[in-house]
Amino acid sequence: MILEAEKFRSFELAGWQKIPAGYHDAFGSLTAQTIEPLLDAVRLKKGMTFLDIASGPGYVAAAAAKRGATVLGVDFSAAMVAHAQRLQPGVEFREGDAEALSCASGLFDAAAMNFGILHLGQPEKALLEAHRVLRSGGRFAFSVWAKPQETIGFGIVLRAVELHGEPRVELPEGPPFFRYSDPAECQRGLIVAGFESPGVAKVQQLWRLAAGDGLFNAMKDSTVRTAGLLRAQKPSVLDKIRDEMRAALAQYTRGDVVELPMPAWVASGVKA
């Protein structure tokens, strides 16, 4: 179990190390859409201390700094941290593990993790860590994708793999990607970690990508687990998956752009 979690962590880390710029280009305008709901959920105000966990290119940290908070962003990928430092001058970013934060207990008034929890081998540990580093009365919020029936970009790629490829490939096993796409599981996770008054709200989001192969390229070149699934397919199968995805995108295409509904859940709780 611990060995599996370690293998999964290494797989994720190796993946994120390679794709900061690609992730920023493909996903930046999408994951930015949950920033304000997250900051509202933790009631972030000027003068507060705020931790952005799994900060990636630092979008949440930068928005929190704009609200006047004192901010730290933490990510386990040195390449992601360097990317965030370039993109968000004046905001502090450090290497660090969401499952074992090096911050002192009770340090922050608020913390958030934007689309980070679904990349963790041991998300329960990260929830405990978020709880630990907050002061009493501090709030934590995290976001996750809704299920693939609703997040059309994931639905299209996963269906194409089901239809033409091999959905069960040899990859280090992590927790189910859509585990927290269930509001009840979000609430359960928050309560088990010690949070009170858990709340979950849906955020409607739209993903704009280049028509044609924009979605295929984003999934293959700018993700980790989904990219692993695609890259493990035979080349001839991958061609069929790409064609299937192109066809499925037709109804979402306007000129040279596709617009895909990609709703998210924002879950939050307070430390007593």
Ligand SMILES: C[S@@+](CC[C@H](N)C(=O)[O-])C[C@H]1O[C@@H](n2cnc3c(N)ncnc32)[C@H](O)[C@@H]1O
């Ligand atoms: C989907 S990206 C989210 C980035 C950013 N929060 C955003 O708003 O777009 C996931 C991020 O989680 C980071 N990550 C994954 N596992 C981590 C861990 N155990 N500790 C810290 N960061 C982690 C990755 O390096 C990556 O930057």
